[in-house]
Amino acid sequence: MISSASSSSNMEQESISFKVILDGLILITSYREDYDFQQELIDYCIRALKGEENSINGVEELPSLETPFFKCFLDIPFESFREDLIDKWCHTPLAAAKDASPILKQCEDKFKIVQLCYYTTKGKLGWHRDRISGLTEEEQAQLTSPVVSISLGNDCIFSYKVNGYKDVEHDLHLKSGDILIFSGPQRMMWHTVKKVFCNDTRPKTLNMRGLEGRINVTFREGTYYPDNSSPNVSNTLQ
Ligand SMILES: O=C(O)CCC(=O)C(=O)O
Numbered sequence: 001m002i003s004s005a006s007s008s009s010n011m012e013q014e015s016i017s018f019k020v021i022l023d024g025l026i027l028i029t030s031y032r033e034d035y036d037f038q039q040e041l042i043d044y045c046i047r048a049l050k051g052e053e054n055s056i057n058g059v060e061e062l063p064s065l066e067t068p069f070f071k072c073f074l075d076i077p078f079e080s081f082r083e084d085l086i087d088k089w090c091h092t093p094l095a096a097a098k099d100a101s102p103i104l105k106q107c108e109d110k111f112k113i114v115q116l117c118y119y120t121t122k123g124k125l126g127w128h129r130d131r132i133s134g135l136t137e138e139e140q141a142q143l144t145s146p147v148v149s150i151s152l153g154n155d156c157i158f159s160y161k162v163n164g165y166k167d168v169e170h171d172l173h174l175k176s177g178d179i180l181i182f183s184g185p186q187r188m189m190w191h192t193v194k195k196v197f198c199n200d201t202r203p204k205t206l207n208m209r210g211l212e213g214r215i216n217v218t219f220r221e222g223t224y225y226p227d228n229s230s231p232n233v234s235n236t237l238q
Pocket of ligand 1: 115117125130149151158191192193216218
């Protein structure tokens with residue numbers, strides 16, 4: 001069931017509109033038209049990926065259509081990420097989402113990591129749940145803390161399976177500026193990025209500083225690295 005509503009953001013004094021897709025799964029679309037807002041975050045993320053931001057080590061190599069990998073990840077400790085961007089893109093939309101989906105109010109925020117993922121137009125991400133390294137399966141299953149996930153740049157198809165309904169896939173067409181929040185009963189939903197669309201799909205006014213494709217910014221409690229791997233080798237995960 002999808003319901004829509006809007007609420008006023010204290011910080012920006014403008015309306016935040018959202019869709020409650022399910023209890024615990026919210027899509028905020030109101031930043032789609034706010035290009036200055038998006039550009040500020042895009043610029044910061046690209047500098048972070050390139051290692052040009054203070055106290056953030058960038059990635060070893062950015063993917064392109066010529067590299068053997070088409071996406072890369074960068075994990076940044078929450079406290080190293082720019083505070084005003086955390087307020088604008090994480091705390092403010094999350095507060096609006098909590099008003100819209102009261103079940104989120106019962107889920108404690110435990111942000112420790114900001115994960116950047118940069119995808120070229122050939123980039124995809126396989127089905128997975130946002131697990132956290134070091135937790136048992138039982139502990140993973142009990143996670144409820146919010147994941148706040150932002151799309152920037154090209155459109156993509158993000159698909160998910162409602163927790164407990166593993167045979168049915170739902171597609172969301174995400175656009176630049178969209179914020180997807182999953183938490184509570186949907187915190188451990190399976191999801192995937194099936195496709196990143198071509199560069200024509202991003203707003204012409206957005207400048208990706210010479211990069212193609214899409215950036216995802218995810219605020220969350222932790223990250224999962226497969227055994228014996230590190231953030232650098234996760235470049236190659238499909
Ligand atoms: O790119 C996205 O929208 C999703 C990213 C994601 O699922 C992840 O980093 O775990």
